Amino acid sequence: KNWLREESSFLRCSFYTPWSGSKSINSLEKYGDKISVVFPEWFFIDTSNTGKIELRIDSTGLAQMRQKKLRIMPMLTNFNSSLKDFDGNLIHPILNNLATQKIFIQNLVDTLTKYKFSGINIDFEELKESSNRPLSIFQKNLYTQLHAKGLIVTQDVAVNDNDYNLKELINYNDYVILMAYDE
Numbered sequence: 768k769n770w771l772r773e774e775s776s777f778l779r780c781s782f783y784t785p786w787s788g789s790k791s792i793n794s795l796e797k798y799g800d801k802i803s804v805v806f807p808e809w810f811f812i813d814t815s816n817t818g819k820i821e822l823r824i825d826s827t828g829l830a831q832m833r834q835k836k837l838r839i840m841p842m843l844t845n846f847n848s849s850l851k852d853f854d855g856n857l858i859h860p861i862l863n864n865l866a867t868q869k870i871f872i873q874n875l876v877d878t879l880t881k882y883k884f885s886g887i888n889i890d891f892e893e894l895k896e897s898s899n900r901p902l903s904i905f906q907k908n909l910y911t912q913l914h915a916k917g918l919i920v921t922q923d924v925a926v927n928d929n930d931y932n933l934k935e936l937i938n939y940n941d942y943v944i945l946m947a948y949d950e
Contacts, residue, residue, distance in 0.1 A: 783807040785825040799835035806888040810843040812857040818867045838885040845891050855895035862901035886919030894930045903935040910939040
């Protein structure tokens with residue numbers, strides 16, 4: 768069952784950042800009825816380099832999202848809080864070891880299913896791979912596993928960044944979100 772086909776052809780999505788204090792929860796309260804999908808920044812790659820997922824789900828945000836009946840697709844990121852930056856070293860072993868990748872993806876599927884989330888939003892940045900092939904393979908494997916469970920896959924990609932092969936990635940995502948902003 769693909770809920771995207773049940774929705775209108777126009778989706779309104781929003782990012783939710785619990786680290787921004789009350790701003791995100793207040794915005795969710797105020798505008799939650801105007802969006803259909805929310806990407807909360809809740810899933811991180813464990814910094815112990817074990818290829819595990821670190822969850823930072825805030826119960827207040829989750830309750831508000833459930834109350835608003837939003838489709839919840841947590842963002843999975845390789846942001847390293849101790850470095851205060853994206854860390855290519857965190858995702859490197861997952862992208863380059865298929866056994867580790869398989870376990871990681873299964874853990875992700877199990878977690879999404881446990882919480883009854885609608886899918887995942889991938890936000891991997893500052894990769895250290897010498898080519899974009901490992902990311903494309905990961906995304907293909909992730910997409911295959913999540914689609915088998917009826918889950919949706921989206922990915923954030925930076926404009927003009929060689930880490931992403933958009934011609935390949937469009938085949939392994941339901942939506943690609945262009946990060947076309949200037950920080």
